[in-house]
Amino acid sequence: MTAPTGITRATLLKDLRLEWRSKDAINSMLFFSLLVVVVFSFSFDPTAAESRQIAGGLVWVAFLFAAVVALNQTWAREIRNQVLDAYRVSPAPANSLFIAKALSNFIFVAVLEALMTPLFIMFYQLRSLGPAWQLLVVAVLGTWALVVNGTFFAAMSLRTRSREIMLPLLLFPISIPAILAMVQATTSILTGEGARVWMALLVSYDLVFTTGCLLLFETVLNAE
Amino acid sequence: MKKTFPILGALTAILLGYALYEALVAAPTEQTMGDVQRIFYYHVPSAWTAFTLFLINFVASILYLVRRHPAADIVALVSAEVGVVFCTVVLVTGPIWARPVWGIWWAPGDIRLTSTLVLWLIYVSYLMLRRFSSSGQTPTLAAALAVLGALCVPFVYFSIWFFRTQHPQPVIGGGGSIDPRMLHVLLLNWLAFSCFAFLVCWSRYRLESLQREVDQAHAMESLMDLRGSAR
Numbered sequence: 001m002t003a004p005t006g007i008t009r010a011t012l013l014k015d016l017r018l019e020w021r022s023k024d025a026i027n028s029m030l031f032f033s034l035l036v037v038v039v040f041s042f043s044f045d046p047t048a049a050e051s052r053q054i055a056g057g058l059v060w061v062a063f064l065f066a067a068v069v070a071l072n073q074t075w076a077r078e079i080r081n082q083v084l085d086a087y088r089v090s091p092a093p094a095n096s097l098f099i100a101k102a103l104s105n106f107i108f109v110a111v112l113e114a115l116m117t118p119l120f121i122m123f124y125q126l127r128s129l130g131p132a133w134q135l136l137v138v139a140v141l142g143t144w145a146l147v148v149n150g151t152f153f154a155a156m157s158l159r160t161r162s163r164e165i166m167l168p169l170l171l172f173p174i175s176i177p178a179i180l181a182m183v184q185a186t187t188s189i190l191t192g193e194g195a196r197v198w199m200a201l202l203v204s205y206d207l208v209f210t211t212g213c214l215l216l217f218e219t220v221l222n223a224e
Numbered sequence: 225m226k227k228t229f230p231i232l233g234a235l236t237a238i239l240l241g242y243a244l245y246e247a248l249v250a251a252p253t254e255q256t257m258g259d260v261q262r263i264f265y266y267h268v269p270s271a272w273t274a275f276t277l278f279l280i281n282f283v284a285s286i287l288y289l290v291r292r293h294p295a296a297d298i299v300a301l302v303s304a305e306v307g308v309v310f311c312t313v314v315l316v317t318g319p320i321w322a323r324p325v326w327g328i329w330w331a332p333g334d335i336r337l338t339s340t341l342v343l344w345l346i347y348v349s350y351l352m353l354r355r356f357s358s359s360g361q362t363p364t365l366a367a368a369l370a371v372l373g374a375l376c377v378p379f380v381y382f383s384i385w386f387f388r389t390q391h392p393q394p395v396i397g398g399g400g401s402i403d404p405r406m407l408h409v410l411l412l413n414w415l416a417f418s419c420f421a422f423l424v425c426w427s428r429y430r431l432e433s434l435q436r437e438v439d440q441a442h443a444m445e446s447l448m449d450l451r452g453s454a455r
Contacts, residue, residue, distance in 0.1 A: 152372075156353070156365050159357050159358060159361050159365065160356040161356050162356055166353065166356055169349050170369065172349075173348075173349050173373075173376075174346060174373060174376045176376075177379035177380050177382070177383040177384075178379075184387065184390075198386075201379070204379075208379075209372070212371065212375050216368045219289065219368060220364065220365060223364035223365055
């Protein structure tokens with residue numbers, strides 16, 4: 001299975017390299033994320049004890065908006081110069097492109113989250129009562145859930161009018177169980193209760209939807 | 225269709241009228257909630273009809289992805305549209321029922337209302353995708369979205385159920401047994417709603433296939449014109 005993995009690696013490295021050279025997307029997304037954190041800190045001003053209850057929700061809503069901004073512009077590059085059409089006529093398997101795109105989106109969103117989290121901790125005086133490494137696991141699982149569906153729906157909304165608004169319209173309803181699980185898991189860990197069931201739900205959601213998106217991506221990519 | 229549709233239409237109208245009478249007048253009054261409970265005869269059959277239509281949408285979408293039969297695509301579109309209408313009825317009657325009974329319009333952990341809301345959101349997004357995408361790819365994209373949406377449904381149920389066990393909420397309608405006379409009226413209403421849904425779907429199906437024929441004829445005509453003028 002070296003050929004598909006090689007293609008995935010090449011596509012992923014291409015995306016990261018392009019982004020590193022231009023830095024336009026990452027800069028705008030970073031600033032957007034900072035703005036979201038600041039606006040939230042003005043809108044919700046809880047005490048330190050209350051903040052543990054609501055921080056899960058706040059943090060994930062902020063990550064969700066940042067993820068939508070990131071997802072919207074990652075496919076845009078492929079449309080210019082008909083790169084996407086070139087990919088379709090090449091013998092490269094469509095799934096390699098999907099995995100590469102999903103991984104590069106995941107890296108972008110993870111970078112954004114890594115930068116937003118200290119700001120949230122600072123603004124809300126957050127301290128976790130449960131083991132903090134579990135928060136990292138929830139972050140990884142939750143981000144992957146958003147990114148895998150987001151990459152798929154972003155590819156779908158390429159063919160629609162009002163491309164940028166279609167992505168959240170398609171992504172948010174289907175992500176609701178995952179968002180509930182992420183928020184509840186984060187809140188449970190912060191308040192020191194167990195989050196095992198929510199994490200199990202996230203794992204199964206990730207597995208089911210990664211499989212579903214992989215199975216359907218070729219159809220969506222080649223739809224004409 | 226020209227002969228059977230009016231006959232079935234008249235029969236359905238009679239059935240709906242009878243079901244209305246049974247629900248509002250003849251059915252026994254519930255002991256704790258009183259007459260407000262009669263909304264149950266609209267709330268529950270609408271929900272069952274909506275879920276049946278969404279199931280039809282799922283099957284038709286899979287059939288389209290596997291066979292690419294245009295009729296499957298029209299069935300998927302039609303069942304989604306009518307399903308969303310019935311789902312809207314559920315979401316409107318739910319709070320109307322909840323307000324006098326619980327004192328609140330909405331309970332975030334109520335599994336039935338919340339999962340119906342998420343289902344409604346998924347299918348409205350499906351209809352928006354159909355509206356916003358260009359006609360060549362719409363059936364394939366919409367079918368893919370329907371499959372993913374259907375995969376999401378068990379997760380929705382489980383996540384809200386588990387959320388409810390952690391944050392107990394009032395339960396509408398109770399989980400206990402139902403009076404057989406009430407069950408009879410409920411099933412009668414479901415039958416009436418199903419017949420009505422079938423008729424609406426049938427006529428919408430006809431409308432959509434005629435519209436596609438017209439569009440195809442227009443396209444052929446403009447192709448012929450181009451060929452004629454090129455010569």
